[in-house]
Amino acid sequence: MKSHAQSPLADNKTPHFFVEDRAGVIHQLEAVEGWRLMEILRDHGIGMDNTCGGALACAECHIVLSEQSVALIPPPREDELEKLDELPMLYENSRLCCQIIWTDEMSGLQLKIAQET
Ligand code: FES
Numbered sequence: 260m261k262s263h264a265q266s267p268l269a270d271n272k273t274p275h276f277f278v279e280d281r282a283g284v285i286h287q288l289e290a291v292e293g294w295r296l297m298e299i300l301r302d303h304g305i306g307m308d309n310t311c312g313g314a315l316a317c318a319e320c321h322i323v324l325s326e327q328s329v330a331l332i333p334p335p336r337e338d339e340l341e342k343l344d345e346l347p348m349l350y351e352n353s354r355l356c357c358q359i360i361w362t363d364e365m366s367g368l369q370l371k372i373a374q375e376t
Pocket of ligand 1 (some may be wrong): 297310311312313315316317318319320355356357
């Protein structure tokens with residue numbers, strides 16, 4: 260992790276996650292139970308396109324989970340895997356964040372926004 264754009268949350272019990280943006284800056288963000296990860300990122304102003312609005316049509320919400328974060332999230336469904344397969348650049352822990360619904364058990368999650376291709 261390179262640098263922090265925001266101070267860590269004062270209360271570490273608040274559900275949160277860490278995201279590295281495309282400039283390599285790490286943000287610690289508060290999460291909201293039941294929201295899509297894509298919506299939480301957008302609400303915090305972390306830039307990425309998501310032109311289909313979560314309809315699993317654009318794959319612009321591409322993120323990469325850290326190795327230790329994979330177990331915190333349910334595995335992708337077949338339709339998400341098929342959309343990921345269309346990307347020109349795929350990583351071992353690539354996911355589409357519009358398909359991930361936040362639960363507080365995910366707190367501590369680490370991910371980065373995939374570079375545009
Ligand atoms: S926002 Fe389009 S596939 Fe996720």
